[in-house]
Amino acid sequence: MTVPRPSPSVLPVRILGTGRALPSRVVPTAEVAALCDPSGGLTAEAAEARTGVRERRWLSGTETALTLGAQAALNALSAANVELQEIDVLLNASGSQAQPIPDGGALLARELGLSGRAAYSLHGTCLSFLLALQHASLLIASGQAARVLIVSTEGGSVGLNLTQPESALLIGDGAAAVLLGPAVRSGQGLHAARIETYPEGAEHTRIRAGGSLLNARSPGIQDQDYLFDMQGLGILKLASRVVPAFLERLRPGLSTGLPGISRVIPHQASKVGLDLLRRYNWPEDRVEVTLPTLGNVIAASLPLTLHQALTAGRAGEGDTVLMVGTGAGLTAGGLILEF
Template structure:
């Protein structure tokens, strides 16, 4: 039986022009450059311009990915946007992207898996490709600067605005493409990272705004402990599923929330840090955009060679997490 494998044909990214440094944050909240750097590895993050919305960033990243893939917008079968910060609650950010790109044939929808969103999106795109689709656009786009409480020093220092995109298509080569994806969720830990207000539980109101329930709330230490516990397990799961060991991995492409999480996880699995593309020092935690941005930068820097084994991982609110193995 002939199997169709899905392969990433093009990548792209977009980060707003405005840079917010740790020294800028020192003037806004009780924090310091050394405190932020030591605990997170973040030095700067990007902030969207006034009037700029999530779909604008998504389209900019998408155009780069489409260009690399040699694909016209009208040739897309589907557009998947992973985001927790869409332009508006309804309709989806993806239909805004579809309209702005002029991708008339594509059906479009959003998915919500927070920082793990792009990995979830990649898995769905893989299913569409195996089912006969020819071109699927997966975008992770987040405008988190409007969702953080700028008086909460535990969260406002972490997040940045950006978008990353991947064009996924079929490859007949069984030695290339996405080999497996492994996804997990644990709703019993949903309270560790959330935006409690704005939904049916706490509808938008003056009280919700006054209590800042419409902003990101996080138990940072607990999220860290959870991440360093489950991510090594899912990386081992991905390697085992493909008959591989840590030594077979050429590159790691990871969602980047905190440098200490990445160091701890790779240390436990036995993969040297130099195999992981690191950029959170420049962009901060960009949630669903983080993984495709890292893939795009690593690809354009010439780090990824044909046939290389790429191991992916991500974890975010939900709690949702996962891993993937791809042969580039």
């Protein structure tokens, strides 16, 4: 028996404020290239041309993903003129974990000094923010919450495999936060959201150790098993095959244009990944990019790029934004939000 899906409707939510926090250490591509290839065979020019990244931020000193996340959260609250204790739910939407347990939501709440509120994680690697935004919209639309704070904070630089320049040259650290509340006008809110997972790509992006399958007591465990492992070509081949049809299911016409879309906020996966967007006939001047100066900040890439578009005035009241990307799994995700 096939159960019919309910007709889509707008979830009436709006963004009240956004904020970001970046590590103080700026790392040029030349420095990362030298770490990946001490012989000098990988030049900074070649590395930048390959990745599209000029510089990124890495944690240093006393900075942690938790301190960055808390600062981004406070910045978003300040932008919205909302007090911390007015939050109903705190969602941790981060791809890299501070530690396995307790949940990162509890750790962020402790860092913020927030007690007695729901605080938990939604983890979808690079698409964690999209999952959290959809979840927050459902909470608000159903009346279960009035203000939901989403925090995406990443410290992926600590787990880079420098023998794999393909990924090591891409990853940066940083945090972004978005505060959501009820809509104030008709049509404002989440118009569409879709997630599709293609597990044939599960081996393309992974950190093998640290869970119950492979851990410190496993025979033959090696340090590199705890480091980030990415097979970029496999990801691109699979994404090229599945994403066009995925876009059509999200909204008909998206694989050949931008029907009803004012601005695109894509995950900053890589230069090649962003270049692939051209095949969908999406004008470059309507696509927001942060890759050259921030790199791929995992789950924080989407909210950091959204924050840039909003603060620069390239997205705002009345605009309809497409947020889209892929994550490990391989998972494709996108949502359409009217401001």
